[in-house]
Amino acid sequence: MKYLVIDVGGSAIKYALMDKQAVTLEKGQVPTPPDSFAEFSAEIIHLYKKYQDQIAGIAFSLPGVIDSEQGYSMTGGSLTYNDKRNIVADIQQHCPVPITIENDAKCAALAEAWKGSLVGCQNGVVVVLGTAVGGGIFLNGQLYKGSHFAAGELSFLLTDSWHAKGEPYHYWGHDGGSRGLCRAVEHIKRLPPKSVNGQQVFEWANEGDEDVCEALDAYTYRLAMQFFNLQSLFDPDVIAVGGGISAQPLLLQYIEQNLVYLEQHLPMHLTIPKVVRCHFMNDANLVGALHHHLQMTETPVP
Incomplete structure (x- = not known):
């Protein structure tokens, strides 16, 4: 069939x-x-x-x-x-x-739980770093959809806890997707908007470009903080990262370094999130x- x-x-x-x-x-x-x-x-x-x-x-x-x-x-x-x-x-x-x-x-989460990086996990989260940030949550072996089918809409998470009324809002989907990384590189290198793509970012980073590595470190530090939030909320066995830029080994390396940094410096101690790459890309x-x-x-x- x-x-x-x-x-x-x-x-x-x-x-x-x-x-x-x-x-x-x-x-x-x-x-x-x-x-x-x-x-x-x-x-x-x-x-x-x-x-x-x-x-x-x-x-x-x-x-x-x-x-x-x-x-x-x-x-x-x-x-x-x-x-x-x-x-x-x-x-x-x-x-x-x-x-x-x-x-x-x-x-994406269903795929990873069926035949990919979440096989055997009772609790797991998939974070897809696309243009914005998508998510899928597995709890007790089942895909969790929420009361209005909106569970896992990670792009909508507000990321500025010190926000004051009247100021612009900051969403994870704006800064945390692959486009957010490209914007950070464009800013630090003083390049025109929408002139850089993810492939170019990682070519520069792998060549050791200091400005790009600084932007990548800041980007993955913010990712690591959100991964700690997900760990605190759902206590998953695994957080699997997908999206086009997840194919870059350097991305996972920087995420892991920043997770270790947070574990060492946060005053509270949680299980450090286990972060892997999605299998199916x-x-x-x-x-x-x-x-x-x-x-x-x-x-x-x-």
Whole structure:
């Protein structure tokens, strides 16, 4: 049995034809339509028609707050045309197969718990360092979604405890994602906005650029503080880091150094978070979306 698995991002729609064990048989991507649901659904219908004679269902990973039980997108993240939309019902009019949807970071967490870095963990957290910061939380062996399907929306965490009324707010999603790191490097090197990407940051850091290493240290120090907060809140076995920049060994090295620093200097003593890299990297959302689909249909999950 095969499934069409679709990971919708702000710039690209990744898709894969997968079997039940998450083995990828085919894959590709197309640009994400930026303007309308009509254009978006047209892309999905095109993909469905390509594979309709082979698949038993469609599994979506989507940005935003997702009611995965009702198939409803409460918010669409950067894709505002998906706000307050019954996506499953709308797509199913044109693609008459079982369809499921789940939040993208929760899909990443499902993938890691199924076959990745959270296997065997009763309690674990996945932190996805994308443009912003996504999260998935496993408690007592189950994905925790909260009362309004918004658990793990780490981008919304306010990071300035000394904030005064009337001042700008600071969110983890603004400063803690990969774009936040790039902005810090642009600032310290006095470069124009949006002139640096993550790959360039780590090329400079690996070459020993002192300014970039200073910015990376400050960035990962703030990450380490948030990881201690997550450890305090959920006491996980593991915190797994995903997103494109997580592939860089230097990122994990700096995070570990700053975790050690905090453990040595904080007046209170908690278990130091065990931080690992996500196993599935850029395919995590696809694998997790498939796992969610298998959970939601009668097909047993191995």
